[in-house]
Amino acid sequence: MNHKAGFVNIIGNPNVGKSTLMNAFVGEKLSIITSKAQTTRHRILGIVNGDDFQVILSDTPGIIKPAYELQSSMMDFVKSAFEDADVLVYMVEIGETELKDEAFFNKITAAKIPVLLLLNKIDKSDQGQLEEQVGLWSSKVPNAEIFPISALEGFNVSEVFNRIIELLPDSPPFYPKDQLTDKPERFFINETIREKILIHYKKEIPYAVEVDTEEFFEEEQIIRVRSVIMVERETQKGIIIGHKGSALKRVGVEARKDLEKFFGKQIHLELYVKVNKNWRSNSQQLRRFGYNQ
Ligand code: GDP
Ligand code: K
Ligand code: MG
Numbered sequence: 001m002n003h004k005a006g007f008v009n010i011i012g013n014p015n016v017g018k019s020t021l022m023n024a025f026v027g028e029k030l031s032i033i034t035s036k037a038q039t040t041r042h043r044i045l046g047i048v049n050g051d052d053f054q055v056i057l058s059d060t061p062g063i064i065k066p067a068y069e070l071q072s073s074m075m076d077f078v079k080s081a082f083e084d085a086d087v088l089v090y091m092v093e094i095g096e097t098e099l100k101d102e103a104f105f106n107k108i109t110a111a112k113i114p115v116l117l118l119l120n121k122i123d124k125s126d127q128g129q130l131e132e133q134v135g136l137w138s139s140k141v142p143n144a145e146i147f148p149i150s151a152l153e154g155f156n157v158s159e160v161f162n163r164i165i166e167l168l169p170d171s172p173p174f175y176p177k178d179q180l181t182d183k184p185e186r187f188f189i190n191e192t193i194r195e196k197i198l199i200h201y202k203k204e205i206p207y208a209v210e211v212d213t214e215e216f217f218e219e220e221q222i223i224r225v226r227s228v229i230m231v232e233r234e235t236q237k238g239i240i241i242g243h244k245g246s247a248l249k250r251v252g253v254e255a256r257k258d259l260e261k262f263f264g265k266q267i268h269l270e271l272y273v274k275v276n277k278n279w280r281s282n283s284q285q286l287r288r289f290g291y292n293q
Contacts, residue, residue, distance in 0.1 A: 005054040006086035006168035011108075013100055016093040017120040021151040022046050022059040025161055047175055053165050054173040058085075087167050089160075090144065091118045094125040094133055109141055114167045116160060117144035123153050185263075186213040189225055192258050193271070196251040197229070197240070205239060208232045208280070222266045225259075230276040237273045248273065 010018045026046040048055045090108050092099075099105040108115060117137055122130055134146055145163070149156040190211040198206045208231055215226040229248075231237050241248045248271060256269045 001052050002170050003052050003054075003172055004165060004168040005056070005171040005173050007056045007058065008087045008089060008164055008168075009058045009060065009085040010089045010091060011060050011104070012091035013093075013096065016091045016096065017151045018091050019059050021089075021091065021118070021120070021149075021157070022057055024151050024154060024157050025055070025057055048161075049173070049177045050165075053168065054175065054177070055161075055164060055168065056174060085113055086169060087164055088113055088115045089118060089164075090115055090141065091120055092137065093121045094119060094129065097136065109143060111143065115141065115144040116163065117141050117146045118151075118160060119146060119148045120151050122148045122155065123150040186216055188262060189213045189216070189227060189255075189259060192262070193227055193229065193251065193255045195258075196254045200247065200251060201239065205231075205236060208236055209240070210276075210280075218265075222268055223259075223263060224268045224270075226270040226272075229271060229273045231273060232275070232277055232280070234275055237275055240273050 010022060012018055023046075025048055027048075046057045046059065048057065088108065088111050099108070119130075119133055119137060125133070130148055134148065137144070138146055147156055147160050147163075149160060151157060190213055193211045194206075194209065197209050197211075210230045211227055212230060213225060213227040215224065217224040229240055229251075231240060239247070240251075242250075252269055252271045255271075256267050259267045259269065
C-alpha cells in the first residue's frame with residue numbers, strides 16, 4: 001500500500017473561514033474562531049492521519065497590511081506558508097472580489113504547486129451569485145481548481161479533503177501517527193482564553209491582550225492551570241476584570257468548559273490580569289510569546 005504525506009497551507013483574507021475549515025478537517029477545535037479579524041495570530045499545524053495518508057495542514061493569520069510589529073510578525077507566518085507546501089489552499093468567501101495584498105495574490109497565480117480555490121460560505125448565497133463568483137475566480141486564478149464549500153455546514157469539505165490526498169506525494173509520515181498538532185498544551189489554553197476575550201470585550205481591548213500560561217500541572221483527576229492575561233494599560237485591566245470580578249469570571253468559566261472538553265479532564269483554571277506596557281511593539285516580548293520565528 002502506498003503512503004501519502006505532505007503539507008497543505010491555507011491562506012486568504014481575514015474572516016473567510018480558514019480556521020473553521022482547518023477544524024472541520026482535523027475534527028478538533030485547534031484554531032480559535034470568532035467573527036473578528038485577526039483572531040488567528042500564529043501559524044498553526046493540524047495533522048490528519050489515516051492508514052495510508054498524513055495531511056499536515058497549516059492555518060495562517062488572514063492577510064493584512066501590517067500596522068505594528070505584532071502584525072508584521074503575523075505576516076511573516078503567512079510568507080513562510082508559501083515556502084514548504086505541497087498544496088496551496090486559497091480561501092475566499094462568497095461576495096469577495098480581491099485579496100487585500102497584491103504581492104500575495106501574484107504569488108498564488110504564479111504558484112508551481114497545485115492550488116485549490118475554495119469559495120466558502122455558499123450557505124449564504126443563491127445559485128446565480130454562486131455561478132457568477134465561480135466565473136470571476138476561475139478567470140482571476142486560472143491555475144486553481146475551484147470548490148464551492150460551506151466550512152461551517154460541512155458542505156463539500158470531504159470532497160476537498162479527498163482531492164488534497166490525491167495531490168499529495170508518495171511519502172512516509174513526517175509526524176507520529178497519534179499526533180494532532182505541533183503546538184504545546186499551553187498554547188491551546190492561551191488561545192482558548194483569548195477567544196473568550198475576543199468574544200466578550202469590545203473595541204481595542206482584545207488586540208491589546210496577550211495570554212501566557214505560567215503553570216500547567218497534570219494530576220490523575222485534574223489539570224491545574226494558572227494563566228496571566230496581559231494588557232497594556234491600567235484602564236484595560238479594570239475593564240477585563242469588570243465589576244466585582246464578574247467579567248473575568250465569565251471568561252474563566254467559559255474557557256474552563258472548552259478546555260475540559262479538549263483535554264477530556266477536569267480543569268482548575270486560575271486567571272489573573274497584569275499590566276505589561278507596549279508588549280505589542282516590543283520585539284523581546286513578542287519573541288517570548290512565540291511570534292518571531
Ligand atoms: P478566519 O479568520 O479565516 O480563520 O475565519 P474563521 O474561521 O475565524 O471564521 C470567521 C467567521 O466566519 C466565523 O464567524 C465563522 O463562524 C464564519 N464562517 C466560517 N465558515 C463559514 C461558512 O461556511 N458559512 C457561514 N455562514 N459562516 C462561516
Ligand atoms: K476570524
Ligand atoms: Mg483564523
